[in-house]
Amino acid sequence: MKDGILKAMTSDGKILVVIATTTHLVEDARKRHGLSFTATAALGRALTAGVLLAPVLCREGQVALRFDGNGPLGKVFVDASPKGTVRGYVENPQVELPLNSLGNFDVGGAIGPDGTLQVTLDNGTGRCYVSTVELVSGEVGEDVNRYLVYSDQAGSIVVVGAHLSKNGVEAAGGLIVRLLPDHDEETICQIENNITTFGSFTFLMRRGMGLEGMLKRILTGSDVLMLTEEKPISFACKCSKERFTEALKIFPKSEILSMAEEDGQAEGRCHYCNEYYHIGKDRLLDLAGGAI
Ligand SMILES: [Zn+2]
Structure with a gap:
């Protein structure tokens, strides 16, 4: 399955969903930077968050994320454009930590848990808007969610993940659910319930489920309006x-x-x-x- 991104909303216009698979671009980042497992999981989540945020926040320009935590990975930098390109790096790519108590890569311990997430939005007009929030945990998804709640006081759900084996990245991707003005509690409860029963994003990917299938599963119970076709995304740098x-x-x-x-x-x-x-x-x- 190629990397791609899809944007949709409920037909009542109250819920926006952006969903992406990022397996190849995270593997590309792993190879380019010689990342450890922990660093791959951390940068993989951050790259995925950048890919998802860009089309939510801007039509032109770019979104830059800087995780500045007190963990051994050092700072994590990502920038992404709504055109489907993303790039990023971590300060200490070789850092490896033991799995956490849940048996997952300890991304929170590698990035944080304390520190800040700075989001710089350049919407192509030459002006930049910078917002900084305290990290929730350094686990990336929760931190990006805090930024979204802070930036426009609307609720959201952020899921980002990367599944690795000894051969590299097996599956990576995520989604952002945005609650637009006038959303109703009943729909949110339905979506939260769908996501709870949804299971692991990367597990469904490894079972071959495509973006549209996952999207419909998340929005079960609502009429879905596709806003874009599935678009390709990739790791791409501006240097030369x-x-x-x-x-x-x-x-x-x-x-x-x-x-x-x-x-x-x-x-x-x-x-x-x-x-x-x-x-x-x-x-x-x-x-x-x-x-x-
Ligand atoms: Zn470069």
Whole structure:
């Protein structure tokens, strides 16, 4: 099953659901960054949350998440666009923790439990809106839910998960249910009940259930209006050799010259995607010639 995202609402316009499968993009992130199991579970949930939040919060631009907790994983950075791309990294990708008391990866202990989640919304107009909430647990889903409740006082349900085996990511994905104005308690109870009996998101994925099937299961009892067809999503970064070269221009000419003459090169790695960039001596001398 390819990674995809689907948006729907109940036909009475009171409940919005965004649902996504992210298995391949989380596996892509695991390989790029050489993530431990715990770090894969944590970044996998955060990437999935970014993918789900982007089309909920904006039509253009991007949403950036920064989990800044007191756990050994350090900060977790994700940004996602409503066009279906996402990228992200963790500060300490090798950190591995024992499973928690429920037998799950200890994402809460790796990220938090204390600290903040900062959400920066850039809706393409050049203005950024920054909100910061205290972490609930560092488990990601609960923290993102707190942000949504804080940001517009409306209730929501956030589910994000990644199932791993020794071979890598077997299934990853999640959903956000938004309660729009004038929602009624009866419908919410029905959906909460559906989600309780729904079981594990990644378990249903591994049994081959598609996004539409899962969506209808969550909204059992309500008429469903599809707002989008299933759209592809992927891990994609904005970096390039050209951008890396441009970034070197902020250095004074003397420093670029010393990079060329003493090191014979400049090299760097993109935090977000771990791509390695190398600029040779001749190119550096060109840049030094053009620098002020
Ligand atoms: Zn990159």
